[in-house]
Amino acid sequence: MSLEIYNTALHLLPLRTRMPFRYGIATVHELHHAVLRVTMAVNGRRVEGCSADHLAPRWFVKEPSLSAGQERQLLLRSIHHAADLAREAGEVSTPFDLWWLVYHAQRDWARAEGVAPLVAAFGVSLVERAVIHAFCTAIGKPFGWALHDGSLGVQLERIYPALAGTQPRDYLPTEPRPRITVRHTVGLSDPLTETDIAPEERLDDGLPQSLQACIRTYRLTHFKVKLSGDPQFDHARLRQLARLLPQECPSYRFTLDANEMYPDIQSFRAFWEQLQADASLRDFLQRLIFVEQPLHRDEALTERTREELYRWKNHPPVIIDESDAELHTLAVALQYGYSGCSVKSCKGVFKGIANACLAEHLRLQGQQVLVSGEDLTTVPPVSLQQDLALMANLGIEHVERNGYHYFRGLSMLPQEQQERLLNDHPDLFTRHPQGFVTLRVTKGQLHTESVTAAPFGVAGCQAQERSEAGDVRQ
Numbered sequence: 001m002s003l004e005i006y007n008t009a010l011h012l013l014p015l016r017t018r019m020p021f022r023y024g025i026a027t028v029h030e031l032h033h034a035v036l037r038v039t040m041a042v043n044g045r046r047v048e049g050c051s052a053d054h055l056a057p058r059w060f061v062k063e064p065s066l067s068a069g070q071e072r073q074l075l076l077r078s079i080h081h082a083a084d085l086a087r088e089a090g091e092v093s094t095p096f097d098l099w100w101l102v103y104h105a106q107r108d109w110a111r112a113e114g115v116a117p118l119v120a121a122f123g124v125s126l127v128e129r130a131v132i133h134a135f136c137t138a139i140g141k142p143f144g145w146a147l148h149d150g151s152l153g154v155q156l157e158r159i160y161p162a163l164a165g166t167q168p169r170d171y172l173p174t175e176p177r178p179r180i181t182v183r184h185t186v187g188l189s190d191p192l193t194e195t196d197i198a199p200e201e202r203l204d205d206g207l208p209q210s211l212q213a214c215i216r217t218y219r220l221t222h223f224k225v226k227l228s229g230d231p232q233f234d235h236a237r238l239r240q241l242a243r244l245l246p247q248e249c250p251s252y253r254f255t256l257d258a259n260e261m262y263p264d265i266q267s268f269r270a271f272w273e274q275l276q277a278d279a280s281l282r283d284f285l286q287r288l289i290f291v292e293q294p295l296h297r298d299e300a301l302t303e304r305t306r307e308e309l310y311r312w313k314n315h316p317p318v319i320i321d322e323s324d325a326e327l328h329t330l331a332v333a334l335q336y337g338y339s340g341c342s343v344k345s346c347k348g349v350f351k352g353i354a355n356a357c358l359a360e361h362l363r364l365q366g367q368q369v370l371v372s373g374e375d376l377t378t379v380p381p382v383s384l385q386q387d388l389a390l391m392a393n394l395g396i397e398h399v400e401r402n403g404y405h406y407f408r409g410l411s412m413l414p415q416e417q418q419e420r421l422l423n424d425h426p427d428l429f430t431r432h433p434q435g436f437v438t439l440r441v442t443k444g445q446l447h448t449e450s451v452t453a454a455p456f457g458v459a460g461c462q463a464q465e466r467s468e469a470g471d472v473r474q
Helices: 068-088 095-113 117-139 143-148 211-218 231-248 265-276 279-285 303-311 329-335 349-364 383-394 415-424 449-453
Strands: 003-023 026-042 045-054 179-186 222-226 253-257 288-292 318-320 340-343 370-373 398-401 429-431 437-439 445-447 471-473
Touching (some): 117 143, 179 211, 265 279, 349 383, 383 398, 383 449, 415 437
Parallel strands (some): 179 222, 179 398
Antiparallel strands (some): 026 045, 179 445
């Protein structure tokens, strides 16, 4: 098998949220959505592949001094550099081989230029996803088939030597999950009940706005609650949720995500013990699945954090997200007392596969390791479906989703493109009574049959007709 990239094209689509999305140090009202297209040859046959993601503010880097424009340019620089490396790589044998070359060259460049690892990995991940899409299109196999039969060329031992002699099929489900439970994001500024919405802030766009309305509309059962790092604010908000959720959804489960907002493990432990001392939260806290990234990435994997986590015998399960910036970080985090990590397409597909395989390898040895599915506000026409294809094939049962909540369905896309997506994925999308296409959430779940049957989430490349001018390189 031979692969070679000939050219790449990057397009940007400016988007506005239907309501503010507040997490960590960010409050998002608008952002840019990047779509990358690659043209490559597979055994001499030219084929296109695509990928997409938001240029999400204040997640890849938590540097308040950077303006939105500066942060956007930093992410674009990473994408362009990774795309340049992919074109310069020449002929390779498998998508994994190409990713391996690009990843390490990008890592070396980032270290020399002082570019944060998550930023560097983001550019690589867009190239990686587009290459996987093009390759699966060329060989006529869905992503899951190519993963199981070895066509993608995944070599687990190159990431984790402990997995030498094994293949992804030794650890992953034989069939992708046909349905994935939505773990609905509760942002820091989201109204919890209908009475929380001020008259001047009430939306009239046909979609639910408050958490209460979302539960009733989508029949949600799983939630991801954002924490601010302010113990008083967070405690009060959790008490509100502890009253609301049992009323609206008696079988609820939830996770907590602090987005690095607690300064050190001692402050987070003090907050947690404050919650445990509150009798009104006793039943609520029993529904917790895990806590995600409570500490800043500069503090999360320090020796003092490791020592404190080992001293804290009854701490809740804690996983890393923003700290998961290098290929081997999951193994390091487990040694430091963490329970696992998140999978996000923006951090890399092959890395996510390796982490899921390592987790299963350790589970077979009796160690409990969590691998969760988290969201970068993925939206159609590409990033949502590709992310769902990855999660379904890794067997992840519930995944954070919030793009359907903070954006008005697919209304940012031309009507013709909405119709095409509805036709390609009738199990995933539906027509809203007001005419636009939106996500089909059925009893709190998403159906994934159409995305797992496609080459990699989507059939052809879904270009953004209303995108800003693209940058084509060859």
